Amino acid sequence: MALASAPRIVIIGGGGTGGALAHDLVLRGLRVVLVERHGLTSGTTGRHHGLLHSGARYAVNDPESAVECIRENRILRRIAPGSFEENDGLFVALDESDMAYRDRFLPACDASGIPVRWLGPSAARRLEPGLADSILGAAQVPDGTMDALRLPLRFFATALANGADIRPYTEVEGLTGSTGCVTGVRVLDRATGRRYKIGADVVVNAAGPWAGRVGRMAGVEVPVRPSPGVLVAMRGRACNMVISRLHPSADGDIVVPQRMLSIIGTSSWVAEDPDDLEVPEDHVQRMLAEGARLLPALAGAEIRAAWSAARPLVGARGAATGRELSRTFKCFDHDDEGVEGFVTIAGGKATTLRGMAELAGDVIVARLGLEAPCRTAETVLLPHTAFHRAQAA
Ligand SMILES: Cc1cc2nc3c(=O)[nH]c(=O)nc-3n(C[C@H](O)[C@H](O)[C@H](O)COP(=O)(O)OP(=O)(O)OC[C@H]3O[C@@H](n4cnc5c(N)ncnc54)[C@H](O)[C@@H]3O)c2cc1C
Missing domain, CATH: 3.30.9.10 (D-Amino Acid Oxidase, subunit A, domain 2)
Structure with missing residues (x-):
């Protein structure tokens, strides 16, 4: 459980990437609020093929992604036993x-x-x-074979148990702060219609294919196609x-x-x-x-x-079919482009959600000047059923 004085991170997006990042960051001792405009996993995460990649599909033409997949394939089998056929x-x-x-x-x-x-x-x-x-x-x-819904729910369940604040049906409509400095998000609670703000030391854009749209709220161009x-x-x-x-x-x-x-x-x-x-x-x-x-x-x-x-x-604009774009993932610290307090994690596969979270977590703690190593590769996740119990409590 994070200290009340720990930095607060707001994650935009409740897909697998956002869920894995919430889990990663609370284990590092940070306070986490995750906001998702619809239900959790309602984006691409809840609609994918369910293939736990070995990386073989990418071995010839996209070796960086192949190496990421086989590494994460092995780690996921260890930390999420029972989630795979x-x-x-x-x-x-x-x-x-x-x-x-x-x-x-x-x-x-x-x-x-x-x-x-x-x-x-x-x-x-x-x-x-x-x-x-x-x-x-x-x-x-x-x-x-993996269950597209239940694997990410294990990340959400474990993050909740460790103190993350997960808010589905909460849409980010804009960011707070001044030009060049993001200090939080403006949200709409879609269940009640209430609009309010959440302050943050860092806001993370984990909005998957919507990452470009969220980036534009901060005035940055995120190269997500x-x-x-x-x-x-x-x-x-x-x-x-x-x-x-x-x-x-x-x-x-x-x-x-x-x-x-x-x-x-x-x-x-x-x-x-x-x-x-x-x-x-x-x-x-x-x-x-x-x-x-x-x-x-x-x-x-x-x-x-x-x-x-x-x-x-x-990838850059101009891709014709998407097959020419790599399946690897990237983390953008937008401080490098003059926007402080705003980070994007994008790309990758459902197979590499934990590795994406590790990369983003490393960028965030470095930006905050903290020593807090990633612990997710060794932490066995709670079962997906723990998520429903925690939500009902
Ligand atoms: C057809 C297809 C098949 C695939 N098959 C596989 C496979 O077999 N194996 C595999 O490993 N990968 C597969 N993938 C890739 C994988 O599904 C994605 O890489 C992964 O699910 C992306 O997760 P994410 O969390 O980054 O994005 P998402 O799951 O899309 O999550 C982003 C979330 O952000 C939310 N959001 C957006 N804007 C806002 C806002 N303003 N405020 C609040 N929330 C917001 C969205 O509602 C969404 O839930 C497949 C992809 C496709 C398209």
């Missing part, structure tokens, strides 16, 4: 060009420290009998492992078994407004067609739902 993943070769990609993929996984094992077609189909008969082989990696993608949930489990195509990332090339569903994803484009996302029918059809090439049973399965969500990717 430890089912592993197969990157499946369907044709000769996939086999040629294998020659870059296997050494790239090795170079990023991702354990990988090559399997011939029969061995791969023994592990995953639903794979197409014609596959040429597959690479086994430590991907896994909302990059939506479509996901399609099919009834039934067409596979028990995470199945990906062994080729450079493309549409419809991942199937994640999630409870009694198979989730096919995803597409990628760049949007201006993350509140205005469509679910283009041609993307849905592409998911179905590509998913069925890997797992033929998907061709006859019933669609349970189709939706889209926006990735909060960091």
Whole structure:
């Protein structure tokens, strides 16, 4: 529990990144208020694919992100036992060009420290009998399935138990302070209609794909490009492992078994407004067609739902599809641009939420001149059910 005199940090955004940061900062002895305009995890966090990345998907073209993923994959399994289906993943070769990609993929996984094992077609189909008969082989990696809601709830639950003040349905409408110095936030309590201010030593922008909009409240340009993608949930489990195509990332090339569903994803484009996302029918059809090439049973399965969500990717303007942008994460201390008391943490994956929080926490304590090391890699999280109990109390 933080001292009453400890610096106060306001976090904007109750997705996985904000939740992990609240947990990180209270463990470092800081006072934390987190504000979220809707329900917790209602942004991209509550709508993602549910793949605990090994990093293999990024090993060839985005090695920085690959290394982040395998490191965080290992840490999350340790600090959140029971939150994952430890089912592993197969990157499946369907044709000769996939086999040629294998020659870059296997050494790239090795170079990023991702354990990988090559399997011939029969061995791969023994592990995953639903794979197409014609596959040429597959690479086994430590991907896994995670529950998109319950993992972040464990961060919120532990942060609450350690004294964080978590305020859902509280929208930041503006910042307080003067030009060049942020001293807090102006919020609207959407449940009561009350408007009030919260003072802070540091305000953190953890607003995911909305980070650009929040940055503009402070007069800074945050280089976050909302990059939506479509996901399609099919009834039934067409596979028990995470199945990906062994080729450079493309549409419809991942199937994640999630409870009694198979989730096919995803597409990628760049949007201006993350509140205005469509679910283009041609993307849905592409998911179905590509998913069925890997797992033929998907061709006859019933669609349970189709939706889209926006990735909060960091990169310069001008990206065409979002696939060319790295999945790594960045922390911006806007003091460097002449705005004191305002920090942004953006980019990354749901898999790297803890690592993003560690980076932002390091920047914040350094800015405050404190010695307070990160402790989240060794702290086992409370179960997600503790969150509901704490909220009801
Ligand atoms: C289609 C798709 C599939 C994906 N699949 C995977 C996957 O399988 N595995 C994986 O690791 N990653 C995956 N990702 C990436 C992952 O979902 C995101 O990187 C992650 O969820 C981002 O979390 P966040 O907390 O940064 O953002 P968000 O979850 O979007 O949280 C930001 C929050 O800020 C709030 N907010 C915005 N403005 C304000 C304001 N003014 N006041 C208060 N609150 C505000 C929003 O309501 C939102 O809840 C996927 C992404 C997409 C789009």
